[in-house]
Amino acid sequence: MRNILKASTLESKFPLLAVEDGCILSKDADVTVGFKVRLPEIFTLTSDDYEAMHGA
Numbered sequence: 165m166r167n168i169l170k171a172s173t174l175e176s177k178f179p180l181l182a183v184e185d186g187c188i189l190s191k192d193a194d195v196t197v198g199f200k201v202r203l204p205e206i207f208t209l210t211s212d213d214y215e216a217m218h219g220a
Contacts, residue, residue, distance in 0.1 A: 181189045188196040209217065 179190045179192065181191050183189070186198055188198065190196070204217070
């Protein structure tokens with residue numbers, strides 16, 4: 165059986181153009197800004213710290 169699938173590059177199928185200065189630029193001229201969120205490590209706190217954090 166011979167291969168009937170046509171080869172294509174990932175760049176032609178993937179809609180991203182570039183990543184610059186923390187922004188993702190797509191081929192459709194969309195700009196996506198990424199944010200980094202830091203969450204508190206609540207499962208590593210002592211019970212006194214947890215109570216103080218939640219004001220219980």
